[in-house]
Amino acid sequence: MVEQRAALGLEGVSRSYGRRGSSRRTTALDGVSCAVPAGSFTAVVGPSGSGKSTFLQVAAGLDRPTSGTVRIAGTDLGSLSEAALTRLRRDRVGFVFQSHALNLVPSLSIEENVVLPLVLGGADPGGPDVLARGRELLARVGLAGRGGDGPSTLSGGQQQRVAVARALVTEPEVIFADEPTASLDPESAALVLALLRDAVRIEGRTVVMVTHDPVAASWADTVLTMDGGRLR
Template sequence: MEKIKVKDNIINKINEFRHTSSPAGNVSSSVEDLDVPEDVMIECDGLVKIYKTKDIEVLALQGLDLTVKKGELMAIIGNSGSGKSTFLNMIGGLDRPSAGKLYVNGKNLFQMTEEELVEYKRTTVGFVWQNNARNLLPYLTAWENVMTPMLFNDNSMSEAQKKERAENLLELVGLGDRKNSKLSQLSGGEQQRVAIAIALANEPKLLLADEPTGAVDRKTADAILDMFRKLNEQLGLTIVIVTHDKELASRVNRVISIRDGKTSSERIIKSEYKKRMENITLDWNQEETQDEFVVLDRAGRLQIPAELLKQLELDGNKVKIEMDGDKIVIEKPSQK
């Protein structure tokens, strides 16, 4: 029997299930450059995204300002429709911004050509999705899935070296003994670990995870978060997680809350909890592990968390504001 090369075998399988995304919309490249510091991975300045249909326009991002430093492990939270997944698609190169400024790893995403954007997605970012169908090809083994992105990346690695790297990445995520398993032979948590290995295949600078624990149980979710922390610490990888999982969000160093397409608040882990990350007895739902800060935009506006506004029991859209020593006090207007 004639020997079939691994690369040809995988590509043939991929072609049977390949789908293509719609091309990115046109965006103006006449954007003034920002002076982005060397230690910054993501810089957003007034980022806007408008989705247009025949009848309506939807403003998904409304002037988002955000800075993410290199080497951060952070989470982004927000209600459905708040703009968090739109933001992830922007920095992942899957969609084009409508206005504002957006830099990732020093690259201006507004000024990229389609060819440069393809290269950016191959080499700068890795994606982990909640839906395993977007991560894995069911007719490939675990190591073939992990090797697949390498086949489309121009480098000097031989086929044997690519296979060895795929197997090493599976070892890194704790699945070295399941390298020959296919999708149907893996649990949900194991599939997500393979997906993480796939995202790391081309050595990205930035790992993006969209609801990575949304389809698994609590124990598996904890294991996935521990995996992200291991990758962050050992590889120095910048990781941004979009999640509804409040317990997961409470266990990272920094959490950004997006509301109505803008950054509304930020939570920073308290110093006394940084050394307790691995404490399995800590009840992350009960203990306040983070300090919360309301974020001022560049015009001096802020969004007060909804739960605090609810406690004020406002009758309208006005609040009373005044200085009290070195504090700004916001309270319900007195009735006249």
């Protein structure tokens, strides 16, 4: 039997805040270890303050752990310089945030928002391959013909669908989604979750989603529960 490759791995990961030795030092993650198989959809759930948001930030390389090892597709994030870590996040990781303000740049068109990671990586924003990729993804998320519009013309659910398109544009190793349906009505939430599910099912992407919503978590293959900074 061939062992399935892990797209994301955490080994003994802890994250604490505050001065060492201080009575006010807080441990948000406490020795977390897990392996997320490539081509899977994992939901991370838990009560407020359980550490699930810190889990996502550390796993995605947005924050460095106090101790332990985080690997994305075998690359040890702790071995990377800040510049190399920034490149990895840009080229090999996709993000969908809860806040629409974090997801989209209001001064850019919808299509420009989708292809932004490619442009930041040095691609010509007017190049035929970049334009074709942007239009392909907008069609996939049901927004064909809207590329020239601004983000403010879209509903919250439509903005999240654009965010999913942008998360897919670099064909990333892992897509991290932080409460992506928290502010959406049930119909819009289902559309966003279906896009994430299809990214796994059709493209073989790996999705790690933090959510407080049991309905959203039910779309995942695996549910990890955090409590007191630990997985249980």
